[in-house]
Amino acid sequence: MINNNTIQGQDGYLDKTPIFQFILLSCLFPLWGCAAALNDILITQFKSVFELSNFASALVQSAFYGGYFLIAIPASLVIKKSSYKMAIIIGLSLYIFGCAAFFPASHMATYTMFLAAIFAIAVGLSFLETAANTYSSMLGPKSHATLRLNISQTFYPIGAIAGILLGKYLIFQDGASLEAQMALMSPEQIHVFRLEMLEHTLKPYKYIIFILLAVLALFVFTSYPKCKVQKKSGSQAPSIGQTLKYLSTNTRFKKGIVAQFLYVGMQVAVWSFTIRLALEMSDINERAASNYMIYSFICFFIGKFIANILMTKFSADKVLIAYSAIGMAFLAYISLANDFSAVYVAVGVSVLFGPCWATIYAGTLDTVDNEYTETAGAVIVMAIVGAAVIPAIQGLVADVMGMQMSFLVNFLCFGFVGYYFLGEMKNKETKVEISEQLN
Known part of the structure; x- marks a missing residue:
């Protein structure tokens, strides 16, 4: 029995969801959504300021999501030794430290230092995601685990939109694009201009730090259930190796x-x-172009709501198979269109991203036995390293074949996602048939 009269089962799940704790936990999702969205702004800013190739500018994502890959297992060990709440407190503290690192980075004005600050933020976010994704699914009955995680994930695009707006108004400036402005400057003027543009990059992180401090205080003083699998007497938890x-x-x-x-x-x-x-x-500038990311995150938000409704009427696997097929068609159009409509379709494809992460996460976690939950959740979070690899591949393809054709990389990725859900659907149908035969 815990403070809010909920009962925890032997598998760690609760008999009902503690509402305040669930809402506060869900508020973590927009916090990492904001940081991730700011990366999209930084990629564009750094490409012009540091005169980078598409591949080199994509290293922002490699630094960010590489941090997830390296820290997820250590984060799971913290959860195993202490609690989900402790991992969240550590994550928020490291997130604050990473944001503070933007201050020396903006003065040192080197791409490497910015990547180090981004990596530091990612270390904190790895703790948050490793804890929050699994914790959200367990704060209530197991039968609604996927729905709870999808609800928490619905908060993500709110943070993403906030991140884009912070970048649009605090980092990007009015006037012509950065490349167009720098083309008219002398080398000395370019040097001064670059320093000025880099100073703008730290502004969003000032506001984020204050928000993080408030959320950290709330978590410190809020009681949370353990949601840990109850060990049988005399049994030991499996090691990382096992x-x-x-x-x-x-x-x-x-x-x-x-x-x-x-x-x-x-x-x-x-x-x-x-x-x-x-x-x-x-021929628009960066500030105007950032509007399309705002539209993308609105589409992402809408897509989550539509998927949540559809998944009450159809199986999650069928919904995601349909989403994948439509997504592949959209990405093929982006690659082959000859006009600006490709940008609108690139915005629209975000509708189809909405339910993917939470559904894959919860479904994959459900395939493991209860005693392996904490580490399995961390390994799934480690898969986020795909965001360190795929954008770099697309950047390399864009440098060789052009920006539009590089979206075929994503076409192939969505194809496998559809294949995965098709396999999951067949697997579940086979289990139902076997169960019916046995009965």
């Missing part, structure tokens, strides 16, 4: 990891290059 060995033999789990790797990579890649696509296909 868990990884078990997971390596779980075929459905491994397919889920690959699907999550490609899905996250695809989503981040599309968002990373939407602003660049708009700039290349028109």
Whole structure:
């Protein structure tokens, strides 16, 4: 029994959802959405200021999501040794430290220092995501685990939109595009201009730090249930090595990891290059082009609501198979269209991203036995490293074949996501048939 009269089962799930704790936990999702969206702004800003290739500018995402990959397992160990709440407190503290690192980075004015600050933020976010995704699914009955995580994930685009707006008005400036302005300057003027533009990059992080401090205080003083699997008397929790060995033999789990790797990579890649696509296909400046990212996140938000409704009427697998097929058609159009309509379709494809992460995460976690939950959740979060790889691949393809054709990378990724959900649907149908035969 816990303070709010909810009862925890042996599998760690609660008999009912503590509303305030669930809402506060869900408020973490827009916090990392804001940081991730600011990366899309930084990619565009750094490409012009540091005169980078598309591949080099995509290293912003590599630094960011590489941090997730390296820290997810240590974060799971913290959860195993202490609690989900402690991992969240550590994550918020490290997030604050990473935001503060933008201050020396803006004065040192080197791309490497900015990447280090972005990596530091990612370390904190890795703790937050490793804890919050699994925790959200467990704060209530197991039968509604996927729905709860989808509800929490619905908060994500709110933070993403906030991040884009902060970048649009605090980082991007009025006037011609950065490249157009710098083309008319002398080398000395360019140097001064670059320093001025880099100073703008720290402004959003000032506001984020204050919000993080408030959220950190709320978590410190709010009581949370453990949501830990109850060990049988005399039994020991499996070690990391034992868990990884078990997971390596779980075929459905491994397919889920690959699907999550490609899905996250695809989503981040599309968002990373939407602003660049708009700039290349028109003569607008960065501030105007950032509007298309705002529209993208609105579509993402709408897509989540539509999916939540559809998944009350149809199986999640069928919904995601349909989303994947439509998404592939959209991405093919972006690659082949000859006019600005490609940008609008790049915005529209975000409708189809909405339910993917939460559905893959919850479904993949459900394939493992209860005693492996904490580490399995961390391994799924590690799949976010796809966002460090796929955008870099797309950036390389864009440098060689052009920005539009590079969206075919995402076409292939969505194809595998659809294949994964098709396999999951068939697997569940087979289980139902076997169960009916036995009865």
